[in-house]
Amino acid sequence: MTSEKLARRLFDEAFSRPREPRSPEYRRGVLDALRYRCGLTETLRLPEAFGTGTAAADAWFAGIEEGHARWREYIQST
Numbered sequence: 456m457t458s459e460k461l462a463r464r465l466f467d468e469a470f471s472r473p474r475e476p477r478s479p480e481y482r483r484g485v486l487d488a489l490r491y492r493c494g495l496t497e498t499l500r501l502p503e504a505f506g507t508g509t510a511a512a513d514a515w516f517a518g519i520e521e522g523h524a525r526w527r528e529y530i531q532s533t
Contacts, residue, residue, distance in 0.1 A: 462486065492526040
């Protein structure tokens with residue numbers, strides 16, 4: 456399985472079960488963190504569209520945290 460497919464699979468699994476709705480910024484943070492963990496990016500940088508100190512940036516950072524947690528769960532299960 457390619458790294459992108461793994462990142463996308465873990466992302467899809469995170470949002471395929473019933474849960475509280477999440478913003479697009481949050482969801483992007485989850486996927487960005489998973490892509491980072493899969494080696495698809497070298498750094499995690501706040502997207503230019505999300506200004507520092509904004510609600511969008513806060514949501515993205517919260518999504519990053521979930522993405523890292525999802526990755527740790529995946530590693531522990533393999």
